[in-house]
């Protein structure tokens with residue numbers, strides 16, 4: 070079923086105001102205006118590697134130092150970035166909902182940059198992990214710890230290292246688990262890895278229960294995160310999408326707001342003076 074697409078702020082606001090249960094799903098585009106490159110676009114390369122090919126278990130097994138080089142670079146950018154107005158607007162919306170009895174907003178982000186948390190979002194699921202956490206690779210340990218070290222170890226202090234130099238970093242110089250001294254990896258969900266079953270079930274429930282889904286800055290290419298908004302739209306409930314690029318949007322998303330979400334989202338939510 071195809072419905073007429075709207076970009077009418079007043080109609081959106083009226084649905085927003087009557088919604089009791091909102092699900093927000095964000096992707097890389099929400100952080101683009103904070104200077105963090107999106108995945109599918111010109112910024113999706115690092116040292117001539119496609120970022121998608123480094124975000125795999127195989128790449129890490131082949132060369133943990135190369136993959137750590139990539140994440141060392143990403144961590145530095147994310148830790149130095151500041152939440153933009155879109156992050157701040159979503160944190161403000163959550164607070165408003167929290168203070169209004171019987172209303173609830175939950176944020177599912179595919180982003181690993183931590184900017185929603187730093188903007189003040191609390192009811193948040195970081196579906197693909199977090200750059201500031203590391204996970205032990207020892208199957209008998211698997212402990213997850215907060216790690217804000219930049220560089221991740223002294224071996225990564227030179228930002229200009231070539232692929233060959235990175236590949237030459239010794240195992241002894243890679244980051245290790247504080248409990249068992251095994252190699253740690255970024256706590257990120259890589260391609261082909263399974264989501265935590267309980268987390269995924271919770272996301273599915275949120276999609277079943279919400280009366281409005283707000284989709285911000287995602288290409289909707291990654292399965293199964295791309296299914297949540299479809300669940301909402303396919304059952305006739307409202308999806309409002311905020312994206313730079315209208316082309317990839319689905320016909321049965323009721324609203325589409327085109328443009329940089331640091332501008333369009335605060336405006337649509339009624340926060341013009343952030």
Ligand code: BJW
Pocket residue numbers: 095096097098099101102107108109110124179180181197257258259260261262263264269285286287288289290291292293311312313314317328329330331
């Ligand atoms: C703006 C803007 C502005 C820009 N304002 N908008 C073949 C081989 C292997 C796997 C598969 C396969 N076929 C299918 C699969 C499954 C795979 C998948 O979906 N692949 C597809 C890509 C084909 N999925 C998986 O492997 C997942 N696991 C899985 O399915 O397990 C099986 C299972 C299922 C169910 C239950 C149990 C088990 C895991 C996927 C994990 C993905 N992780 C990544 C990498 C993290 C690494 C890292 O960050 O270092 O997460 S992939 C990458 O894509 C990252 C993102 O979170 C994710 C989504 O991307 P996102 O956020 O949409 O970004 P972009 O760049 O694509 O789009 C940006 C958008 O913003 C654009 O639309 C712009 O227009 C817009 N924009 N500026 C507003 N200012």
Ligand code: ZN
Pocket residue numbers: 205206207210211212246247248249250251
């Ligand atoms: Zn360990």
